[in-house]
Amino acid sequence: MCVKVGDEIVCGEAQDVAGKDALIIPSLDEKDQISTPVDVIVPGEDGTLADEEAPETRDVSGSPDERVIEPEAPSQIPPDQINDQDQNLPGEEPTEQIPGKQTVIETKVIEKGPEQGELITVKRISGLGLPEFSVKEGQKLSLKSIKFIDEDGDPLTVTWPYPFNSQGEWQTELGDAGKKIVSVKVSDGQSTKAQRLSIIIEAVNKAPVIDIPEVIEAQEGTALTLEPKITDPDGDPITVAYSGFMDKSTYVPTYDDAGSHEVVIAATDGYLTARKTVTIQVLNKNRKPSINEVSIPRVTAGEKVVISVDASDLDEDSLSTLFSEPFDSKGVWQTTIDDAGSHLVTVTVSDGESQVKKSASFTVLRKNKPPVMEPIPNIHINIDKDETQEIKITPIVRDPDGDEVRILYTGWMNNSSKVIIYNDGGVYKATVSATDGQDAVSQTVTITVNRVPQIIYD
Known part of the structure; x- marks a missing residue:
């Protein structure tokens, strides 16, 4: 069988392929054939090709x-x-x-x-x-x-x-x-x-394809990982780079990153580079305030207590403070004489969104009651010549708080008793004091030593 190829006539073995005549030429592989x-050129009756x-x-x-x-x-x-x-x-x-x-x-x-x-x-x-x-x-x-x-x-x-x-x-x-x-x-x-x-x-080389949402939300303090789906139509190996807000696929936004930021993702197959800009919307995450110290001064029953609170907020939010009873909104309590003892107060600090609490214990000291000394009568004593006598002062003292009381003597007497003689005649004063260690009471006693008249014989 022969065929016309351009202006040439080529002969070879004819085969039927899928219902069509095909010419098998020895130098061609099977696919090309x-x-x-x-x-197809079919010989005519006269031997020529038509x-x-x-x-x-x-x-x-x-x-x-x-x-x-x-x-x-x-x-x-x-x-x-x-x-x-x-x-x-x-x-x-x-x-x-x-x-x-x-x-x-x-x-x-x-x-x-x-x-x-x-x-x-x-x-x-x-x-x-x-x-x-x-x-x-x-x-x-x-x-x-x-x-x-x-x-x-x-x-x-x-x-x-x-x-x-x-x-x-x-x-x-x-x-x-x-x-x-x-x-x-x-x-x-x-x-x-x-x-x-x-x-x-x-076919020409085709750039990689980057598939990722255009806007991604993140939160301050929480790790963010970008997971773009990147493919190459030609199956070439891909190198990925990040720039802008992030220089790699993972980042933990700081508490100063709230707002909108852009990240550029670049993917290259070594010949062509595809880029896609992603908007990272970092949401603000409120940080709780902190109470650093609650200071309560030492007070005595009947005095005013004023609490001092040291609080701070990393987000620099405005803070408000509340106090448990019996303190008022300003942290002030006017005690009475009966409020002596141990107490507990709770302080609450809020930034309007979050709040923290801290409790503190304190003691209201009892107001001391001084000793009570019964009146001591003045002393009058008569003494004769060649006579000695002992003067004693015995105060009656009690302490309302039950505190231990100490008695002191000053003036003409330095203790509770004194021995006198005829020549001690005169008027004297002695002070008796009683103290419980905090408060003291005292009384002054007048002591008269009268010398008895004498009869003298000439």
């Missing part, structure tokens, strides 16, 4: 990226704009077609490139005779380099295959990578010529 449709236009067929291998694309609306080409079929493209050398060779013979860049979005046309001629055009994803592919002629000078109608527009151009997009077999047709109104083309869209 099956996946590339060819025009052309039979091959129908547009799908790739029998079933590859989704190698398929025949249905044509779009045709475009008219005036005769004066038709190029000669035998002319090569500008700057091209004539290409040689070698039957049985799959190796690409030449590659031509028709338009300058290869920056993405520029008009790029690459033409390859393979041994099977299918012109190949290739660009990278995202670039524009043009088939304008294909020339159409009519020896009779008839006007021609060109039908460009989908997805090419009426100008023979296709703006590819990311995701279009793959190989397609399409057919361009030209007609003079009486006959139609079709040419299958191999369209190759080469």
